[in-house]
Amino acid sequence: MDKGTLITTGKAKSLYETNDSDYLILHYRDDTSAFDGKKVESLEGKGSINNRFNAFIMEFLEKEGIPTHFERLLSNTDSLVKKLEMVPVECVIRNVTAGSICKRLGLEEGKDLDPSTFEFFYKDDELGDPMINDYHIRSFGWATQDQIDKMQELTFAVNRSLQKLFSDSGMILVDYKLEFGSYKGDLLLGDEFTPDGCRVWDSETREKLDKDRFRQNLGDVVESYEIIAKKLGVI
Ligand code: ADP
Ligand code: TMP
Numbered sequence: 001m002d003k004g005t006l007i008t009t010g011k012a013k014s015l016y017e018t019n020d021s022d023y024l025i026l027h028y029r030d031d032t033s034a035f036d037g038k039k040v041e042s043l044e045g046k047g048s049i050n051n052r053f054n055a056f057i058m059e060f061l062e063k064e065g066i067p068t069h070f071e072r073l074l075s076n077t078d079s080l081v082k083k084l085e086m087v088p089v090e091c092v093i094r095n096v097t098a099g100s101i102c103k104r105l106g107l108e109e110g111k112d113l114d115p116s117t118f119e120f121f122y123k124d125d126e127l128g129d130p131m132i133n134d135y136h137i138r139s140f141g142w143a144t145q146d147q148i149d150k151m152q153e154l155t156f157a158v159n160r161s162l163q164k165l166f167s168d169s170g171m172i173l174v175d176y177k178l179e180f181g182s183y184k185g186d187l188l189l190g191d192e193f194t195p196d197g198c199r200v201w202d203s204e205t206r207e208k209l210d211k212d213r214f215r216q217n218l219g220d221v222v223e224s225y226e227i228i229a230k231k232l233g234v235i
């Protein structure tokens with residue numbers, strides 16, 4: 001599959017056309033962003049580890065019955081995916097309190113949530129990705145009720161599969177963000193599942209192994225992503 005014209009450059013990935021209009025190439029860069037693009041650094045090797053990590057998770061999820069955009073790895077930093085019409089909404093599941101929910105609701109970090117909780121955010125960096133509800137999604141035409149139901153159902157199905165995958169490998173899946181899009185009438189999981197878009201702690205030590213290491217200046221960001229990848233058998 002030939003890499004064609006650059007379509008768009010996001011904060012961490014670049015999208016390229018291919019010679020088939022149904023497919024795109026996602027190029028994972030080393031750029032690392034937090035706080036909606038306010039903190040940005042290039043971390044050597046991050047693009048490569050995330051591309052391979054995402055391929056492993058997407059292939060695992062496909063086997064678990066989750067429809068995804070992922071086709072195949074093209075190189076260490078490039079993947080071929082189906083071109084989706086993205087829903088501009090982020091679906092977040094939290095199994096343990098951390099991050100913005102602690103600030104918003106005045107909670108301590110590290111409390112188990114039973115049941116796990118679900119939140120929608122509107123994908124808009126300039127607005128700081130505000131939290132929204134399903135009424136907003138329908139009123140502003142970002143998705144239909146059927147798509148909303150499907151996004152929630154699939155995000156919880158992903159949680160059931162990944163909570164077990166991580167806990168069997170000695171880690172806690174604290175929370176994560178997913179994005180969906182439509183392809184020929186079907187809703188598919190798009191974008192990525194990598195340590196950039198989730199929180200993962202070591203089960204024994206509760207050490208943070210995800211992008212909070214970058215957000216909180218804890219150091220060893222790529223090394224920690226590699227620790228997660230090794231525990232899961234990605235590398
Ligand atoms: P951000 O948009 O947060 O800066 P990235 O740098 O990761 O993030 O950019 C990737 C962009 O590509 C995002 O806007 C994402 O919604 C979009 N995207 C991901 N997968 C697909 C796909 N299969 N088809 C079309 N767009 C996609
Ligand atoms: P939050 O605690 O900042 O709301 O984030 C919850 C989880 O979702 C966390 O794992 C990070 C991820 N996330 C992103 O990757 N990008 C985003 O824009 C948002 C809002 C969350």
Ligand code: ASP
Binds near residue numbers: 034036
């Ligand atoms: N994903 C957002 C960003 O890249 C928010 C964050 O991770 O803090 O800026």
